[in-house]
Amino acid sequence: MKEKKTFYITTPIYYPSGSPHIGHAYTTVAADTMTRYKKMRGYDARFLTGTDEHGQKIQRKAASEGKTPIEYIDPIVDVFKNLWKTLMIDYSDFIRTTEPRHIKGVQQIFQTIYEKGDIYKSEYEGWYCTPCETFFTERQLEEGGLCPDCHRPVEKMKEESYFFRMSKYADQWLKFVEENPDFIQPESRRNEMINFVKQGLEDLCVSRTSFDWGIPITIAPKHVIYVWFDALSNYITALGYGSDNDELMQKYWPADIHLVGKDIIRFHTIIWPIMLMAAGLPLPKKVIGHGWILVGDGKMSKSMGNVIDPVVLVDKYGVDSIRYFLLRELPYGLDANYSEEALVNRINIDLANDYGNLLSRTTAMLQKFQGGIVKAPVTTDDIDDALLALMEETPAAVEACFDDMKFSDGLAALWKLVAAANKYIDEAAPWALNKAGNFDRLSTVMYNLCEVIRQVTILLAPVMPTIPAKVWQQLGISEMAEYHTWESLKEYTFPVDVQIARGEPLFPRIDLASLIIEEKPVVEEVKEPEYEPIKEEISIDDFAKVDLRTATVLACEKVPKSSKLLKFRLKVGAEERTVVSGVAKHYEPEQLVGKNMVLIANLKPVTIFGIESQGMLLYAELDGKLEAIEAPTVKGGATVK
Ligand SMILES: [Zn+2]
Incomplete structure (x- = not known):
């Protein structure tokens, strides 16, 4: 018998820090649909999904609830698995990065690259974004010194670390991408990634000693492996890489498609392929970065309510309708508004x-x-x-x-x-x-x-x-x-003389007006905001080093060519200061003039967009919204304690 052609598709492994949302549902439904399609067309199709369970953020969240990381994660993983059942997701394998098979495989990849000389030990100083579990160099930070991925503030960190010699592979990567024009999809993302690599690649810090919820390096167990290095490896550890049985690796690797959201395409199209190059393994055939389903852009009718919990939606409208809607509504490579x-x-x-x-x-x-x-x-x-x-x-x-x-x-x-x-x-x-x-x-x-x-x-x-x-x-x-x-x-081939059997309508019409009534008692679903975890404990002396002052805004204007930055002229006691702050999306400059805000007055000045920023203004942030901290009746220069 002729061997079937194989097909291997993956979703990202999801981060169990909260319930799955409609974006997770989209990615997973798309991968499932692709798998069903390939099977119908005669392929031996394999579909992998799973959860990404290591890292400082999980460790902190678990600790804040008085749980071990696994106690914290297990119920969330069940929520994901139940959603996949509800959406009739027929995955071939579900990998959790805390499973022994994964841990062993990641250690093997690390060791292979280390032995080849492409992982070395050095000291790391950089800017760390905890929510993203990512280090950035000064150059990579967004204007205003924010994380380029999630736009939150970053922390400066220094530690002895292992580094992955990514820089060595920039040319090889560029050559590969040039020879494989379909590798990064859609085209717009491909160009973005090429431009990124053309600016030169820096070696990547791939170990941490500041926390221990991760996979230890075999030769240096105090170090845990960087979560992205760990997570990306799932695509091959799930095929048995690093185990005695390489049957699935032989059969399904390289993957035909890694389907990912556009926010993580850089990890999948740069770091991951270079890890594979260094480990001497073939590269995936294609990485597709899909757009987002945007929820909550003021255009939606408030009275309509907006259920976005996928489980509730399936319950209300049926699995076939929800799957159809998700796939029909999101155009390839673009975003779509959900309502x-x-x-x-x-x-x-x-x-x-x-x-x-x-x-x-x-x-x-x-x-x-x-x-x-x-x-x-x-x-x-x-x-x-x-x-x-x-x-x-x-x-x-x-x-x-x-x-x-x-x-x-x-x-x-x-x-x-x-x-x-x-x-x-x-x-x-x-x-x-x-x-x-x-x-x-x-x-x-x-x-x-x-x-x-x-x-x-x-x-x-x-x-x-x-x-x-x-x-x-x-x-x-x-x-x-x-x-x-x-x-x-x-073929044109309906069988003749069959007896049909009329049934219920496949899709009963839904009365739009009924939605409004139904939603009324709930009004708007009150959703718990995403709070940042509380940071590690500090002493009063640590805090005393920070000189907080009120600052009266004398003038405020947009920084030319920047969409995010405002330039402030502040009066702080006897002196005047210039400060740049990334709040142009939240305030019109005129709104802030005359306010008494709060300033970190002894922060080392930094130059942003050619302007020396002499201090940092404070804002409260929740769910991405910023609001200035004010002392309404206290003139600039007063201490804040
Ligand atoms: Zn971030």
């Missing part, structure tokens, strides 16, 4: 009106005019030819999109056929044919409709796990598996 109203509109228009109605109209007419029996086609007509020609070209159009994970485009192509079939009913007017006794023509039209529904349903099957069985039931072909296959799309 429950948009979801309900998709369900009502695409699913209830177009697809669902096509089936119910067809089965109703078959029942009424032909006693529920599908008869062989006998005549032809121009309108038949047009519909059948479109049907014939649709699978290739859908496949071309699905192959590249362009699900939104693929579904749009499929819905052209659904729309054409509905129009065909109106034009062919089976009720008139029946009335006129034109039964040859009638049976042809009904046959063509059944065949279109059959083909549409097969093409939808990777997206919708439960709908096809319901459609086969209604069309009377449940037991005829050969009519459910992707292979059968090549």
